[in-house]
Amino acid sequence: MATNTIIEEKKESAFESSLKSNDTEEQIDIWFYRPIGYQIALFCAKVGITPNPVTIVSIFFGVAAGILFYYQELWINVIGMLLLVFANSLDSADGQLARLTNNKSRLGRILDGAAGDFWFISIHIAICLRSQNEGWSALIWVPGVVAGLSHVVQSAMADYYRNVHLFFIKGTSGSELDNSRDLQREYDQLSWSKNFGMKLVARTYLNYTNLQESFSPHLQKLLALVRERFPNGLPQELVRDFRAQNKPLMKYTNILQFNTRVLFLFLWLFIDQAWIYFMFDIFILNPILIYMCVSQEKVSRHFYQQLTHPSENKYANI
Template sequence: MKDKHSLITPDGEQQPSEQPSIFEQSLKSNDTEERIDIWFYRPIGLRIAKFCAYAGITPNAVTIISIFFGVAAGILFYYPQLWINVIGMGLLVFANSLDSADGQLARLTGNMSRFGRILDGFAGDFWFASIHIALCLRLMQDGWSAWVWVPGVLAGVAHVFQSAMADYYRNVHLYFIKGKTGSELDNSKNLQVDFDALSWKKNFFSKFVLNGYMGYTRMQEGRSPKLQKLLAVVKERFHEQLPAELVHDFRALNKPLMKYTNIVQFNTRVLFLFLWIFIDQVWLYFVFDIFVLTPILIYMVWRQERVSKEILEKIEDNKYNG
């Protein structure tokens, strides 16, 4: 008897399928996908991924191309002319389609690597650094003082934390529901071992990149102490073979958190960015990032810690030993 798989349809519903479609194989999981991605970015990304697979273009090459389009989009937001801004919006949407395609291509071809994951994460940072710089310069051109760089930089720092924690929580969720092979979850201890094995003389670039990524991972871990304790206990007690009941309980408690990880990442912030540009009030983008998305981040961290504490208590009560 063939295994049945859950297929994500364009309306976001799940339907049983005898075999996973190519579209389904290109996704991370039902739980972590956002509807606008399912409806728009993932279908476009799949077409790009198929073309790249045929042409022999690697996921990392797609990521690098996305950086150029994303940065170009940010530059176009500097200009006050709306028609130029609309071109920038189109470039940013295409950059995100490429960002979707690189991951889909990697999953379909099995061409996944830690460097690719690091590069993919930095791509978005390049896009939004360009956007923040362009908006600050635009506001100064409109008569704002140099103090505009304060909220611009604060919003940029907030964005980095929001994206980092959202990405981390998604990978934690994938680890629990799909196992180690279905997640890109890293930890600083393993990264330190790999870092120490590299030579600055022979592997300067790899060691430099890994050093930065190790700091990034430590930042994620430092803001989730109860989650770190849960992961340590789970690995020690169950050795990557998680009991089905534990997976069920974690998924039930944690799945509602996924909508907050989606809110603080690309789609919501870009929809509002486009709105602020259309009404020529781009300063609102910094306000939105600091005073709307950051409180959501704080709630997200608090919520994840509560989930981790609850699962830990169940493990300590030996609920999953039988």
């Protein structure tokens, strides 16, 4: 009996080690996607499959799902929904596999971020074409494109703020937080003639990171300050206080990620009103994005002021 308990505890510990952090995980992920992803990750580790091929396979399933949303037959849409769920399970598995096998890479992070973009490009194109078949004019592409651009910014900032939170509570080893200055140096070292593919990928990722930083100027000042002042790790008091103030904002990053938008997408497909998804993206998720960014900047200003005016606060001796 005791042996079985120990085995179960080890399995639970191994599963938890495959997660980023309970602070940033959604309940749907913990209950559904992460357990499935964990089993896929264990299988891949056993047969020697690395994370990047898993990510690439997820792109094919996600794009296929989007194509199936073009059709008005509900049963075809349901197949697309199942494919999209499986694609996200694979997307969960690649990160869990990377953490379990300690096989993390910059390329893997770029692929992981690009996977969702490919899925939703396919979905947006399919909905636009579907709407035209239903009698909409070509003007449907206007909200389709606006919603697509909104999705890019929403996902980019939600991912960024999650990694900022992980950086503060786990340090550089527990997050995937990059900065444009380091990425620019790496980009400049690559040659278009000798490293065309990698330089193109590096340019894309640099633009992506510049976008994230442009939306968070006060956060950039705080990050620059803590990296300069605490090169060997943040003080536990600062970690504790930042976590307490920043953790409530994680629910907004979760809303802007996969699960919420897909649940509503499935709803619109079930009632054969797929075009509403664009309105949801533009008029519901964008205000949440704005509130999230404003709130994060407020938190960043607070801690920057605390660290730059030590005589007035408890960090005076840090």
